[in-house]
Amino acid sequence: MQESSVAGFDARIVAHAGVPVVAVTGEIDLHVVPEFRSVVSDPGARSAAGPGPVVLVDLAEVTFMDSSGVGVLIGQHRELEGEGGELRIVTGEGPALKILKLTSLDEVFSIFSSREDAMHELTGGGS
Amino acid sequence: MDHLPGVEEFLDAPPSEVPARVAEKTSGVLGCSAAVLFVDGLDYVRFYLTGAFPDTVDQLPRELRETDDLVRVVRDQSSLSGPRGGWSGLSPLERDHLAAVPLVLRDTVIGVLMAGRSEPFEEGEISALESLGVRAGAAVSVAEKYTDAIDVARRRKNPSIAAELQSSHLPPRALYTPRVEVVGGIEPAYDVGGDWFDYAVNDGELFVAICDGVGRGLEAARVSYVTLGAVRNARKRGEDLSRIMEAAHRALVGSTTPEQFATLVMARIQLDTYEMELVSAAHPPPVLVPPGKSRAPEVLRLPGNSYPPIGAFEEERDYATGRYSLEPGSRLVFFSDGATEARNAAREQLGFDGLLHAIREFRNLRKMEFLRAMMQYVDYYAEEIEDDVTLVSVDLPGHV
Numbered sequence: 384m385q386e387s388s389v390a391g392f393d394a395r396i397v398a399h400a401g402v403p404v405v406a407v408t409g410e411i412d413l414h415v416v417p418e419f420r421s422v423v424s425d426p427g428a429r430s431a432a433g434p435g436p437v438v439l440v441d442l443a444e445v446t447f448m449d450s451s452g453v454g455v456l457i458g459q460h461r462e463l464e465g466e467g468g469e470l471r472i473v474t475g476e477g478p479a480l481k482i483l484k485l486t487s488l489d490e491v492f493s494i495f496s497s498r499e500d501a502m503h504e505l506t507g508g509g510s
Numbered sequence: 511m512d513h514l515p516g517v518e519e520f521l522d523a524p525p526s527e528v529p530a531r532v533a534e535k536t537s538g539v540l541g542c543s544a545a546v547l548f549v550d551g552l553d554y555v556r557f558y559l560t561g562a563f564p565d566t567v568d569q570l571p572r573e574l575r576e577t578d579d580l581v582r583v584v585r586d587q588s589s590l591s592g593p594r595g596g597w598s599g600l601s602p603l604e605r606d607h608l609a610a611v612p613l614v615l616r617d618t619v620i621g622v623l624m625a626g627r628s629e630p631f632e633e634g635e636i637s638a639l640e641s642l643g644v645r646a647g648a649a650v651s652v653a654e655k656y657t658d659a660i661d662v663a664r665r666r667k668n669p670s671i672a673a674e675l676q677s678s679h680l681p682p683r684a685l686y687t688p689r690v691e692v693v694g695g696i697e698p699a700y701d702v703g704g705d706w707f708d709y710a711v712n713d714g715e716l717f718v719a720i721c722d723g724v725g726r727g728l729e730a731a732r733v734s735y736v737t738l739g740a741v742r743n744a745r746k747r748g749e750d751l752s753r754i755m756e757a758a759h760r761a762l763v764g765s766t767t768p769e770q771f772a773t774l775v776m777a778r779i780q781l782d783t784y785e786m787e788l789v790s791a792a793h794p795p796p797v798l799v800p801p802g803k804s805r806a807p808e809v810l811r812l813p814g815n816s817y818p819p820i821g822a823f824e825e826e827r828d829y830a831t832g833r834y835s836l837e838p839g840s841r842l843v844f845f846s847d848g849a850t851e852a853r854n855a856a857r858e859q860l861g862f863d864g865l866l867h868a869i870r871e872f873r874n875l876r877k878m879e880f881l882r883a884m885m886q887y888v889d890y891y892a893e894e895i896e897d898d899v900t901l902v903s904v905d906l907p908g909h910v
Contacts, residue, residue: 447857449847
């Protein structure tokens with residue numbers, strides 16, 4: 384399922400232990416923002432396990448993200464929060480974590496080091 | 511030599527004809543041919559001759575080489591004179607003896623005032639010409655508020671709309687005083703356009719800021735200029751940095767969508783005590799270059815004074831500032847992520863390390879020479895400049 388090239392961007396919804404995960408690879412910049420936004424906001428990306436809708440975005444394989452990519456995350460975070468839900472972001476130790484720290488968004492977003500960590504809490508109250 | 515014409519005699523002409531009037535008056539006073547030449551007012555990487563009054567140069571704009579004498583006058587802000595045989599590169603005047611002085615708007619060189627005739631120029635005449643260069647710069651800067659002619663003569667092509675907005679909102683690119691030297695610039699000046707920088711010297715202190723509106727082009731420009739308006743407005747109201755940040759945040763929340771946000775870093779430096787206050791909303795912190803060659807430049811850390819981007823979340827925050835005691839002889843380099851995220855052909859980012867390397871490499875250069883070297887470094891590194899690269903360098907001279 385994973386197709387990867389060094390620079391190429393890819394975002395798709397995959398099922399991880401029965402939970403939808405937005406798996407992103409490559410570079411997120413202004414050129415791919417529309418595609419990134421449409422995958423992240425796809426109803427199929429929402430998990431129903433928590434009290435509100437949860438979207439889990441895995442950015443661990445992202446090699447570059449600029450501020451327009453950050454903008455998509457902010458928009459989605461606010462939308463989910465408005466519905467009593469949550470955006471969860473998996474970064475590993477990759478470049479995405481660096482930019483989220485640099486922009487002090489690590490104190491706003493729920494950030495996890497692995498999918499398992501993010502899922503554990505997610506499925507803990509539900510299935 | 512007759513009395514030197516004052517600014518009012520240049521401004522006597524209709525605004526679009528002020529440069530030609532300067533040439534005409536100069537010619538009359540020194541008994542010579544004279545020309546007012548403009549260089550590209552936006553480009554920091556290359557030199558272009560973009561305008562000539564009277565129209566004595568063919569095929570403008572023309573790129574100048576670093577070795578051209580016209581470039582020496584502009585880059586080094588120095589006067590030149592001598593026989594035409596020794597003149598290097600393009601000369602608009604075909605006379606035996608030439609003299610060229612910078613056309614200045616205070617500390618920003620906008621062009622060259624040139625004179626030529628069959629006899630050599632005396633020293634007194636060169637300093638008269640220099641005075642005329644200063645007066646002409648003042649007259650031109652007044653005149654250009656009323657006409658497009660001067661702005662058009664100072665650009666080599668038409669910029670994008672966002673870049674047009676950007677160039678009309680920037681402060682002068684250089685300020686040199688005994689207590690502080692500030693130079694700032696943005697590349698690529700004819701395109702992109704979501705960044706701005708600003709500075710002001712008020713009552714013994716320097717205010718300096720860089721903002722980056724998310725996105726590109728007009729989308730980014732809208733975010734940027736709402737922010738700029740809010741910052742200048744709150745600053746002129748006498749607010750402190752925390753309040754200015756709040757005002758900018760509120761203005762953005764009220765006028766843009768959540769995906770439209772800005773990063774903003776602002777500093778206030780007391781020029782007598784070297785105390786600095788700094789606050790950042792998601793913007794990279796400045797690099798501090800301490801005095802003394804043995805001490806390495808470092809990215810200034812922001813403990814507790816760094817916040818998420820403004821305009822992104824509706825909550826109001828208390829933007830506490832950080833305080834730093836700078837030393838005389840220090841330099842601060844503010845930048846936008848366009849500089850650190852510049853990518854080479856192998857898609858590797860310049861990064862903080864690359865930027866620090868360049869700052870170290872050029873630490874002996876000062877004023878505009880330092881800024882140009884930095885801009886050229888990023889320009890050569892990047893395969894293509896895709897985002898605004900904004901740099902502002904602040905020097906606090908060691909002894910006043």
